[in-house]
Amino acid sequence: MKGMVLKEFGKPLAYEEVPDPKPGPREALVESKANGLCATDLKLVDGLIKSAPLPLMLGHENAGVVVETGSEVDSVQPGDRVVVVAKQTCGGCRMCRVGHEEMCLNTPGRMGMEIDGGFGQYVAVPERNLVKVEEHVPLSGASLIGGTLASPLHAIRMARVGLGETVVLFGLGGLGLHALQLLTNLGAKVIGVDVKPEALQKARELGAVETINAATDDPVDSVLQMTDGIGADVALEIVGGAAVPPVLQQCLDLLSPGGRLIILGYHYGQTFPIDPAQLVYKWIQIIASHNHTVRDVRDAASLVNTGRVKPIIANLAPMQEANDAMNHLRAGDPIGRIVLEW
Ligand SMILES: [Zn+2]
Ligand SMILES: [Zn+2]
Numbered sequence: 001m002k003g004m005v006l007k008e009f010g011k012p013l014a015y016e017e018v019p020d021p022k023p024g025p026r027e028a029l030v031e032s033k034a035n036g037l038c039a040t041d042l043k044l045v046d047g048l049i050k051s052a053p054l055p056l057m058l059g060h061e062n063a064g065v066v067v068e069t070g071s072e073v074d075s076v077q078p079g080d081r082v083v084v085v086a087k088q089t090c091g092g093c094r095m096c097r098v099g100h101e102e103m104c105l106n107t108p109g110r111m112g113m114e115i116d117g118g119f120g121q122y123v124a125v126p127e128r129n130l131v132k133v134e135e136h137v138p139l140s141g142a143s144l145i146g147g148t149l150a151s152p153l154h155a156i157r158m159a160r161v162g163l164g165e166t167v168v169l170f171g172l173g174g175l176g177l178h179a180l181q182l183l184t185n186l187g188a189k190v191i192g193v194d195v196k197p198e199a200l201q202k203a204r205e206l207g208a209v210e211t212i213n214a215a216t217d218d219p220v221d222s223v224l225q226m227t228d229g230i231g232a233d234v235a236l237e238i239v240g241g242a243a244v245p246p247v248l249q250q251c252l253d254l255l256s257p258g259g260r261l262i263i264l265g266y267h268y269g270q271t272f273p274i275d276p277a278q279l280v281y282k283w284i285q286i287i288a289s290h291n292h293t294v295r296d297v298r299d300a301a302s303l304v305n306t307g308r309v310k311p312i313i314a315n316l317a318p319m320q321e322a323n324d325a326m327n328h329l330r331a332g333d334p335i336g337r338i339v340l341e342w
Helices: 039-046 139-158 174-185 195-205 219-226 241-254 276-281 294-305 319-331
Strands: 002-005 012-016 027-037 061-071 081-082 120-125 130-131 167-169 190-196 210-213 232-237 256-264 285-287 313-320 337-341
Touching: 002 120, 002 319, 012 256, 027 139, 027 319, 061 120, 081 120, 081 139, 130 232, 139 174, 139 232, 139 256, 139 276, 139 313, 139 337, 167 174, 167 241, 167 256, 174 190, 174 195, 190 195, 190 219, 190 232, 210 219, 219 241, 219 276, 232 241, 232 313, 241 256, 313 319, 319 337
Parallel strands: 167 190, 167 232, 190 210, 232 256, 256 285, 313 337
Antiparallel strands: 002 012, 027 061, 027 120, 027 337, 061 081, 081 130
16 A cells, blocks of 8 residues: 655655555454644654654544454444544553543554554554544545544533633634534633634634634733623633743633633643642633543534534645645644545
8 A cells, every 4th residue: 555654753754655554353444535634743743742653654633434344343344434533542441441541551552643544545443443424424524523623522521611601712723613613512602812814704603702813912801801800711722832831821811710721732842830829819720631532532423423513624635745735734724624635
């Protein structure tokens, strides 16, 4: 088969012939059809994710079609259209057994990060890591169910966001526009913050009640004005990069007493000083999260199957153009996700 292979950190991926994967008895062979491209892929290429071995095929936001199944597989069959849950889990460790497989203590790794992912034409995937999607959902959109939807879904669940709560969402990039739709489905009142007018416009189309352009307006003052001086119930940070420390401080400043800060965006080495007195005297909770469970993916798939959440695709590109697509992503966050198709 063919694959786009990361052979050296900081260098373009190479399109070349690679060995076909062989599914084990409890695995299915999935023909990779679509892969969402995200900032994590850039971190992988840059060598910032130290667990990544080389050579590696990226592709942790992957959807495809089952073409072959191992002898012990019974929940999927050839022809099924599936989302791949990237993180492989042991199923037996303490965290897996209490329903937190996203925190698996014996993980073999994540497909597309420590194990070859959907940048190869075929992927051998454990049966437990497959979630079916309905016929009418294009696989390009389905590829966003795994990481782009399920990861914010997991974080929002951890923060127990509820009906009518005010949520300030910082960062309306690929992840942010999907988190926004999850929050509006929960009945939250979302205030979107970004520095790009097009992103703010898209957020309003997708249900943001208010938006703030942080390039021209102070988010803290604006949110306090919008909430009668009380502040927001929840602040969700998905900005990433150098903006993380100042945005986290703004989040703490604009939360109401009892507010929750959810951290999803990060950049290695970007630290942030916390005044514990501010946390204590405002009863603030900080929730940080990455990854998701199979259940999160299943529920995200249900939201897409029923049309309640729309995958937002910035543009589709052939897999062979992955290097150009990464440059495009690096140059400035597109509106929605770039999806690479085999
Ligand atoms: Zn991702
Ligand atoms: Zn485990």
